[in-house]
Amino acid sequence: MAADLSQIVKAYDVRGVVPDQWDESLAELFGAAFAQVTNADAIVTGHDMRPSSPGLSRAFARGAAARGVDVTEIGLCSTDQLYFASGQLGLPGAMFTASHNPAQYNGIKMCRAGAAPVGQDTGLAEIRALVEEWSANAPQTPPATRTGTITRRDTLTDYAAHLLSLVDLASMRPLKVVVDAGNGMGGHTVPTVFASLPLTVVPLYFELDGTFPNHEANPLDPKNIVDLQAKVRETGADLGLAFDGDADRCFVVDERGEGISPSAITALVAARELARNGGKGTVIHNLITSWSVPEVVKENGGTPVRTRVGHSFIKEEMARTGAIFGGEHSAHYYFRDFWNADTGMLAALHVLAALGGQEGTLSDLVAQYDRYASSGEINSTVDDQAGRLAAVRAAYTGRDGITIDELDGLTVTAADWWFNLRPSNTEPLLRLNVEARDESTMVKTRDEALALIRA
Numbered sequence: 001m002a003a004d005l006s007q008i009v010k011a012y013d014v015r016g017v018v019p020d021q022w023d024e025s026l027a028e029l030f031g032a033a034f035a036q037v038t039n040a041d042a043i044v045t046g047h048d049m050r051p052s053s054p055g056l057s058r059a060f061a062r063g064a065a066a067r068g069v070d071v072t073e074i075g076l077c078s079t080d081q082l083y084f085a086s087g088q089l090g091l092p093g094a095m096f097t098a099s100h101n102p103a104q105y106n107g108i109k110m111c112r113a114g115a116a117p118v119g120q121d122t123g124l125a126e127i128r129a130l131v132e133e134w135s136a137n138a139p140q141t142p143p144a145t146r147t148g149t150i151t152r153r154d155t156l157t158d159y160a161a162h163l164l165s166l167v168d169l170a171s172m173r174p175l176k177v178v179v180d181a182g183n184g185m186g187g188h189t190v191p192t193v194f195a196s197l198p199l200t201v202v203p204l205y206f207e208l209d210g211t212f213p214n215h216e217a218n219p220l221d222p223k224n225i226v227d228l229q230a231k232v233r234e235t236g237a238d239l240g241l242a243f244d245g246d247a248d249r250c251f252v253v254d255e256r257g258e259g260i261s262p263s264a265i266t267a268l269v270a271a272r273e274l275a276r277n278g279g280k281g282t283v284i285h286n287l288i289t290s291w292s293v294p295e296v297v298k299e300n301g302g303t304p305v306r307t308r309v310g311h312s313f314i315k316e317e318m319a320r321t322g323a324i325f326g327g328e329h330s331a332h333y334y335f336r337d338f339w340n341a342d343t344g345m346l347a348a349l350h351v352l353a354a355l356g357g358q359e360g361t362l363s364d365l366v367a368q369y370d371r372y373a374s375s376g377e378i379n380s381t382v383d384d385q386a387g388r389l390a391a392v393r394a395a396y397t398g399r400d401g402i403t404i405d406e407l408d409g410l411t412v413t414a415a416d417w418w419f420n421l422r423p424s425n426t427e428p429l430l431r432l433n434v435e436a437r438d439e440s441t442m443v444k445t446r447d448e449a450l451a452l453i454r455a
Contacts, residue, residue: 031063068144
């Protein structure tokens with residue numbers, strides 16, 4: 001009987017519970033299908049610290065090798081370290097991780113050579129179709145005339161050197177930084193990347209443990225940065241950094257232990273990347289980032305481009321426009337000089353360089369980039385996503401001074417506030433983000449929108 005992969009093949013990756021939804025036998029088929037769809041002679045694989053990751057990764061390698069493909073295994077790595085290997089070696093890659101999902105989950109993030117994304121429209125649908133067909137014991141393509149080789153390669157020091165070459169850290173003053181790795185891959189990458197810098201690192205949960213004994217490795221959820229905030233205050237640190245499970249996202253807290261919005265980090269890094277590029281360049285931002293992002297980009301000579309939410313859209317726009325940098329409200333940061341891929345570590349190095357290059361505090365430094373009051377993302381469970389969206393649209397249509405666009409969900413904009421309302425792709429939720437020029441306007445706008453959504 002054919003496997004039903006509709007539950008585990010998502011828009012951008014494979015993700016599901018092991019072994020209930022997928023296992024090593026399916027991973028082997030994914031490896032064979034990846035080899036066929038990419039038509040590659042060689043690929044690179046890596047995996048996170050989850051208990052099921054080494055076995056799934058090796059099964060995938062066997063499936064690819066059976067098709068005559070040579071496999072370079074880089075072993076334990078962060079997702080951006082796998083993107084580095086794909087870019088540096090010029091090979092398609094597969095990363096075994098379920099990012100911030102609970103311990104029983106695992107997944108595969110796949111890319112073509114040069115870290116180009118593989119999503120539904122760029123190969124993932126074909127990979128899924130092949131795996132479904134073959135799992136029904138349909139005849140597979142005959143095995144290759146030769147079996148590919150599987151070899152090991154360590155890329156961690158090369159990854160660190162590449163990142164450090166992209167940020168000027170020469171004049172940085174000594175800083176104390178608390179780093180919460182959440183028992184994820186930051187515990188593997190941070191010691192090597194930070195080794196040569198004038199930093200006193202206070203480590204939290206650096207032990208690689210895919211059962212996440214301390215907290216979920218999702219720093220966007222406020223309850224998961226409580227320990228980091230407390231440790232920053234307790235040790236008098238200059239800042240704190242929190243990485244998610246596969247360490248491709250980084251969240252920052254200031255010297256008071258207050259979280260800094262990813263929009264403010266996007267604006268700060270955009271200003272620095274524009275300076276690096278002679279004050280010219282395009283910067284991508286999704287439509288939920290703050291008004292301050294396009295403002296700062298223009299003030300620094302750049303061209304802001306607004307896009308939908310989601311890494312495949314950002315990476316497509318990065319490639320299409322030749323953008324130097326892109327940022328999302330979810331703390332994903334994309335760099336042209338990192339093959340348009342996202343790396344939280346490079347964003348973290350920019351923050352360290354910016355803070356270490358002057359004498360003030362981080363809260364003072366980012367104040368110029370954090371100009372408006374925002375609600376954060378508010379989820380509402382609804383029975384009829386389309387119906388509620390239509391009702392909200394109707395309520396604002398025809399009002400003086402209000403514009404409405406539907407690039408991604410519904411964005412309603414007035415002179416001193418805006419909000420975006422978009423449906424979740426995977427749950428019966430509507431996600432609301434509100435921003436305004438002051439707190440009282442934000443609260444009023446938020447409450448009015450929520451009343452309509454939850455009516």
